[in-house]
Amino acid sequence: MKREFIFLGPPACGKGTQTSKLAKHFGFPHIDTGSLLRAEIASGSENGKIAKSFIDKGHLVPVELVGAIIKNRLSQDDCKNGYILDGYPRSTEQADLLTKINEEIDKDIPAGFCAIYFDTNTDILISRIVNRRSCPQCGEIYNLKYKPPKQENKCDHCGCELTQRKDDNEETAKARFETYFNETAPLIEYYRNKNVLKTINAEGTINDVWKRLLELIEN
Numbered sequence: 001m002k003r004e005f006i007f008l009g010p011p012a013c014g015k016g017t018q019t020s021k022l023a024k025h026f027g028f029p030h031i032d033t034g035s036l037l038r039a040e041i042a043s044g045s046e047n048g049k050i051a052k053s054f055i056d057k058g059h060l061v062p063v064e065l066v067g068a069i070i071k072n073r074l075s076q077d078d079c080k081n082g083y084i085l086d087g088y089p090r091s092t093e094q095a096d097l098l099t100k101i102n103e104e105i106d107k108d109i110p111a112g113f114c115a116i117y118f119d120t121n122t123d124i125l126i127s128r129i130v131n132r133r134s135c136p137q138c139g140e141i142y143n144l145k146y147k148p149p150k151q152e153n154k155c156d157h158c159g160c161e162l163t164q165r166k167d168d169n170e171e172t173a174k175a176r177f178e179t180y181f182n183e184t185a186p187l188i189e190y191y192r193n194k195n196v197l198k199t200i201n202a203e204g205t206i207n208d209v210w211k212r213l214l215e216l217i218e219n
């Protein structure tokens with residue numbers, strides 16, 4: 001059976017890592033809609049040109065146009081056994097469109113759709129973000145709480161003073177989560193009502209979550 005996955009979860013919840021692992025595990029394409037849109041524009045296709053004209057004016061690319069680009073991508077041969085879609089849908093309107101796209105593509109193929117929701121404690125995520133530091137020299141990322149440097153505020157490799165990204169503060173982090181919850185809460189409800197939502201406890205190490213994820217999708 002063809003398998004179709006989307007991932008829902010807040011920023012910094014680790015879903016990016018798990019998405020890539022799952023794509024490798026199944027040999028499915030991992031389709032990130034941001035990159036897809038950039039590639040479409042770079043290709044100079046008709047859809048790409050229209051998308052660019054909206055972006056150049058500072059407008060959002062219309063839902064129908066993004067839908068058409070995604071439909072093209074999901075119709076390609078490498079998606080025939082399944083795919084993992086990243087960064088889409090972001091609204092129930094897009095979710096309706098994705099359902100329609102899948103119905104059109106899967107007409108004669110048995111397919112299983114699954115939305116995986118990464119459930120995690122926001123306080124932990126905020127503390128991950130505000131404690132993040134990086135080395136301006138080599139780019140190594142540290143976390144004062146979870147992966148501290150050996151010497152206080154100095155890079156283990158180059159001894160440089162570590163710096164903090166400007167948006168890695170509590171206020172910005174909270175605002176990002178608020179946007180996320182406003183956007184995603186309706187989607188969680190949407191997919192729960194359709195009986196295709198699976199919730200995963202996203203706390204713990206990458207391996208802990210990976211094991212849970214495999215278990216979840218086999219059931």
Ligand SMILES: [Zn+2]
Pocket residue numbers: 135136137138139140155156157158159160
């Ligand atoms: Zn360094």
